[in-house]
Amino acid sequence: MNHNKELLKVQHLKQYFPIKGGIFGRTVKHVKAVDDISFTVYEGETVSIVGESGCGKSTTGRAILRLDEPTDGEVKFNGVDLLTMSKSNMRRMRKDMQIIFQDPYASLNPRKTVRQMLNEAMEIQQVVPRSYRNETIAELMETVGLKPNQADRFPHEFSGGQRQRIGIARALSVNPKLIICDEAVSALDVSIQAQILNLLKKFQRELKLTYLFISHDLGVVRHISDRIIVMYLGKIVEIGDKTSIFNNPQHPYTKALLSAIPIPDAEKRKERIILRGDVPSPIDPPVGCRFHTRCPFVTDKCREEEPELVNDDHMKSGHQAACHYTVAIDSGEHQPTRELANVRQNT
Amino acid sequence: MSLHAESTAVPREKVESPRVKSIKDFFRRFTKNKPAVIGFFVILFLVFLAITVSSFSRFDIIITPHDPSTVNLVDRFQGPSSEYWFGTDHMGRDIFSRIVHGMILTLGIGFVSVIMGGIIGVPLGIIAGFYGGKIDAIIMRFVDVLLAFPGILLALAIVSILGGSLINVTIAVAIYSVPGFARIVRGSTLATKKLEYIDAIRALGATDTRIIFLHVLPNVLSPIIVNATLYIATAILTAAGLSFLGLGAQPPAPEWGAMLNDGRNHLRDAGHIAFFPGLAILVVVLAFNIFGDGLRDALDPKMKN
Numbered sequence: 251m252n253h254n255k256e257l258l259k260v261q262h263l264k265q266y267f268p269i270k271g272g273i274f275g276r277t278v279k280h281v282k283a284v285d286d287i288s289f290t291v292y293e294g295e296t297v298s299i300v301g302e303s304g305c306g307k308s309t310t311g312r313a314i315l316r317l318d319e320p321t322d323g324e325v326k327f328n329g330v331d332l333l334t335m336s337k338s339n340m341r342r343m344r345k346d347m348q349i350i351f352q353d354p355y356a357s358l359n360p361r362k363t364v365r366q367m368l369n370e371a372m373e374i375q376q377v378v379p380r381s382y383r384n385e386t387i388a389e390l391m392e393t394v395g396l397k398p399n400q401a402d403r404f405p406h407e408f409s410g411g412q413r414q415r416i417g418i419a420r421a422l423s424v425n426p427k428l429i430i431c432d433e434a435v436s437a438l439d440v441s442i443q444a445q446i447l448n449l450l451k452k453f454q455r456e457l458k459l460t461y462l463f464i465s466h467d468l469g470v471v472r473h474i475s476d477r478i479i480v481m482y483l484g485k486i487v488e489i490g491d492k493t494s495i496f497n498n499p500q501h502p503y504t505k506a507l508l509s510a511i512p513i514p515d516a517e518k519r520k521e522r523i524i525l526r527g528d529v530p531s532p533i534d535p536p537v538g539c540r541f542h543t544r545c546p547f548v549t550d551k552c553r554e555e556e557p558e559l560v561n562d563d564h565m566k567s568g569h570q571a572a573c574h575y576t577v578a579i580d581s582g583e584h585q586p587t588r589e590l591a592n593v594r595q596n597t
Numbered sequence: 598m599s600l601h602a603e604s605t606a607v608p609r610e611k612v613e614s615p616r617v618k619s620i621k622d623f624f625r626r627f628t629k630n631k632p633a634v635i636g637f638f639v640i641l642f643l644v645f646l647a648i649t650v651s652s653f654s655r656f657d658i659i660i661t662p663h664d665p666s667t668v669n670l671v672d673r674f675q676g677p678s679s680e681y682w683f684g685t686d687h688m689g690r691d692i693f694s695r696i697v698h699g700m701i702l703t704l705g706i707g708f709v710s711v712i713m714g715g716i717i718g719v720p721l722g723i724i725a726g727f728y729g730g731k732i733d734a735i736i737m738r739f740v741d742v743l744l745a746f747p748g749i750l751l752a753l754a755i756v757s758i759l760g761g762s763l764i765n766v767t768i769a770v771a772i773y774s775v776p777g778f779a780r781i782v783r784g785s786t787l788a789t790k791k792l793e794y795i796d797a798i799r800a801l802g803a804t805d806t807r808i809i810f811l812h813v814l815p816n817v818l819s820p821i822i823v824n825a826t827l828y829i830a831t832a833i834l835t836a837a838g839l840s841f842l843g844l845g846a847q848p849p850a851p852e853w854g855a856m857l858n859d860g861r862n863h864l865r866d867a868g869h870i871a872f873f874p875g876l877a878i879l880v881v882v883l884a885f886n887i888f889g890d891g892l893r894d895a896l897d898p899k900m901k902n
Contacts, residue, residue: 275734317796344802357793361619361815370811371801402618417797424801 254292256329257428257460258314261288263323265306265313269533282532283309285484286323291428296454296461298471300507301481302529307464310481311430314462315349316340327428345375348421352433354413358405364391364416365401371423386423394419394449411442415449422453430462435470447474468511472496477568480504483540484532486559490569500562500571502545502579539573546586547575626895633891639884647700663691665698666849674867683873686859692870695851696877702852703881706767706836707829713771714832715825718778723817725779726786727809737783744776752835756844763852766845770832781824785817819896826889830882837878853878 266280284306291297299307313320316332325332332343351357359367368387372378378386388398394415405413414434421429431450435443447470453459465471471478478495480488480503488501499505506523525544530536536543542552551574559570562577578584628634649656663681669689677684683692725736743751755769789795790813798812837854839845846852853874860871 312796315800317799341802341804344800347800349797349800351793351797353793357797359794359798359812370798370803374798374801374803374807420797420801 254294256290257293257327258291258462259324259326260290260310260314261324261326262286263288263310263313263325264321265309265318266321279533282484282535284313284320285532285535287481287484287486289479289486289489291460291462293427293460294454294458295476296463296474297477297479298463298465298475299479299481300465300468300471303466304529304532305481306484306532307466307481308432311349311432311462311464315344315347315430317349342375345377345424346426347428347430348424348426349430349432350414350417350421350434353437354410354417355405355437357417358413358420360405363402363404364396364419367416367420368401368423371420375424377424390419390423393422393453395445411438411445414438414442414446418446418449418453422457425457426459428460428462430464432464433466434463436465436467443470450474468508480507483529483535485540486572487541488569488571489559490566490571494566494569498565498569500565500569500576500580501541501573502547503541504571546588547579547584548587549575623895627891630891630894632887633895636884636886636888636891639880640888643700643881643884644704646697647704650697651701661691661694661697663694665690665694665851674863674870676867677869684867684869686856686870687863687867690849692856692873695856696853696873699851699853699856699874699877702763702846702850703833703836703878706763706770707833707881707885710767710770710832710836711774711825711828713767714774714828715778715821717771718775719782719817719821721775722779722782722784723786723809723813726783727790727805727813733783736779740776740779743772744780748773748831749835749838752839753842753844756839761839761844761847763846763850766836766839769839770835773835774828774832777828778821778824781820782817785820786813789813789816819893822896823889823893826885826892830885830889833878833882833885 263284264282264286265284266282268277269279269281270276271278287306287310289297299310301307309318312318313323314325314332320333323333327343327347330343332340335343362370365384365387368390369383372383372386387401391398391401396412396415396419400408405416408416414437417434434450435446438446450461451474454461461474463471463474472492475492477489477491479486480495480501482503488495488499488504495504496508499508503525506525509521509523523546527544530540530543536553537556538554539545539548539552539557542548545552555574557572557574559572560576561567561570564577564580565571573579575584646660650660651657667690669685671689672681672685673687673689675681675685675689681691681693683696686692686695721736721740725733725740746754752766752769752773755772756765759765759768795808795812798808803812836845837852837857840852840854841858843855843858846855848855856874857871857878860867860869860874863870
């Protein structure tokens with residue numbers, strides 16, 4: 251995948267939300283939702299961001315599109331920095347990057363028909379001359395698997411899956427290059443999820459789209475991704491291509507996360523790593539490695555030194571993990587320092 | 598590559614335009630609510646009456662044969678009769694004529710003050726809610742200052758400064774309705790702003806103006822309209838209250854609140870002098886309230902069935 255052109259390059263992206271307090275409403279602290287992350291998305295691939303709730307997945311997506319203004323960092327799209335762009339230039343750039351939201355009930359204006367919605371999208375970006383718009387709408391409806399004559403209906407007249415298709419049609423209406431799917435299938439039931447995912451894959455092939463796929467559902471991620479980014483508490487802990495991450499996870503957090511996927515084989519015994527405790531607050535994230543409060547392999551070094559994303563010899567190229575002990579854990583040299591009561595044998 | 602290049606012409610089915618459809622839907626839902634329909638027709642009838650009486654003297658003579666301000670001391674304190682439908686007051690003036698002629702004043706104060714209040718309050722609320730931060734803080738503190746005064750006291754203070762007259766009462770009531778509009782609109786704007794479809798339209802590259810006028814405003818419109826109809830009722834009451842206190846309409850203007858005040862001294866011996874203006878205020882206020890409620894229900898798109 252890596253021989254393709256860089257489409258999106260995120261560097262040192264930070265998104266802090268201020269917490270106001272006191273009588274004068276001063277900023278007392280910050281929620282460090284996304285804290286200095288960097289990654290690159292190449293043209294035509296699907297990169298997934300996975301992680302628990304509150305780890306900053308969605309915030310990353312929103313920050314890239316400047317739906318929330320990021321605190322610091324650089325987001326380069328096709329080589330142009332989006333964050334320093336003026337509001338009006340950014341509006342023009344938005345044509346190339348679209349977003350599909352999680353909740354198909356909230357992401358469509360209940361007062362507008364599908365035709366009005368698609369028309370507005372095309373009008374804002376001036377992608378299709380006025381006289382062709384009705385044809386384009388009919389065509390868009392068909393591409394996403396709806397009937398053209400349903401265009402004059404209101405969103406509440408559609409089912410959840412159909413609404414998500416409308417959301418996709420709206421995103422496609424401006425001919426984007428990058429689509430950020432923010433939990434795009436999480437609100438749908440499993441059979442519909444598969445339909446929508448296959449639809450997304452089809453468009454990727456036909457329209458050469460690039461996806462940044464944000465999800466907590468590892469099954470979905472496995473189905474659709476080329477590369478995977480694992481986030482924990484506002485940081486990237488591991489990044490790599492799909493097979494490498496799934497077959498050879500390096501970071502203890504990724505291992506725990508992947509062990510949660512059920513295996514459809516009753517014979518196979520499986521080690522399930524159950525993490526203790528909760529995700530620490532992003533207001534005062536732990537010093538050193540952010541995962542040290544829950545990591546079974548924790549040492550004093552983890553509590554003091556923050557690990558960098560590195561590629562070790564035994565990992566495939568492009569696979570990086572942020573742990574001091576990837577090599578030592580892999581070779582069995584470094585054993586868990588905490589009781590293993592939190593590792594359970596599943597049958 | 599492009600999705601739009603290979604456009605296959607699909608014949609568009611003949612359907613009603615969505616706007617016509619949504620208006621039809623609105624009417625269907627509104628007419629289901631019988632009291633609201635009655636309220637609407639009462640308002641319509643009163644508005645019609647007020648306008649014909651004050652603009653066409655030919656109709657005026659048919660409806661109110663007695664002049665509303667002609668003093669006839671011989672016929673003072675007359676009870677309701679076929680000659681004087683609602684009786685006469687302490688100066689022998691026909692109360693029915695006075696109520697009908699006072700209608701334009703009352704409704705005028707109600708409509709004009711609420712429209713004025715809305716014109717100031719709605720943009721303040723939308724801007725405060727949409728932009729937030731310092732702008733929000735400044736606008737809302739100003740609104741809080743207005744809100745801190747009890748309504749009638751605020752109106753009283755404004756009229757005392759400007760002097761007692763109908764126009765000043767209207768201005769006072771308008772200022773008094775600004776904080777209500779601003780608060781309601783700000784609240785709905787905050788709620789609307791957080792909706793994902795606003796983010797979606799922003800992601801499409803819409804300007805703030807477009808988002809405010811085409812997406813936020815239609816969503817806050819129903820609370821605005823409902824609030825406006827309900828505020829008309831309050832405005833009429835406040836204006837009547839100010840006139841009752843002698844700060845509004847000056848005699849011999851047939852303002853209902855002032856008429857109520859005239860009847861105050863004769864409550865025991867000639868109760869009808871106060872009763873009929875009071876009844877008129879009640880009917881108008883009630884009609885606006887019921888109509889406003891019905892409107893609120895009908896404007897909610899989720900209540901479609």
